[in-house]
Amino acid sequence: MTAETNNYPEQVLCTPAAVELMRRLSARHGELMFHQSGGCCDGSSPMCYPRGEFLTGDQDVLLGEPDGTPFYMSRSQFEYWKHTELTLDVVPGRGGMFSLEGSEGVRFHIRSRVFTDAEIAALRAAHRI
Template identity: 85%
Template sequence: MVPEQVVSTPAAVELMMSLRAKHGELMFHQSGGCCDGSSPMCYPRGEFLVGDSDVLLATLDGTPFYMSKSQFEYWKHTQLILDVVPGRGGMFSLEGPEGVRFLIRSRVFTDEEIAALRSSGRI
């Protein structure tokens, strides 16, 4: 069985549902540094342009989750877990005014999971 590369907690799904009700369809891009560190950034779908240098890693509750190819090379051995914690989100991310922020937790894939991902062509 091939493991998911990105999963979300119930709290993250609940926040996505709330943001979707206010802003319409959403998308995520995992930031690689710069302004907001390495935070998952949530945008109205289509407001952040993805290109050939981005990889679609997952669709979480109908919401696409992208990361740059170069950053994925560093993270491909881990499962990303989208979660929510109290605090201010990134200034460009939709959850900023909500008093919470999206956060990525991670766990390293097991040797068996890495083998399954390799044989599936996902890494």
């Protein structure tokens, strides 16, 4: 089920540029996954891996699956960002050295907006935050 059918907003979205890059990388590397930690750059650059190459656990939160791709965030980072809608985008520059887009001349980047009070209430009711 999608977040839409459950009456709560999606927590991570993608721009068309991000979807295009994800599909290009997936054609080359197979299924993908994202992980965003609280590391450098205030966590604005999620890491893109072949699915299953980065091991997730209880310390990670699955925010959603934009374009069918799991997007995880470390639980400690999620505590800061849980009231925020994230949009995965692409900007010029080098990605993280372990992120798949590193050789593409671009990097994935997160843009954000704070959810409205009504959206926060819907996420709480759904036990998403």
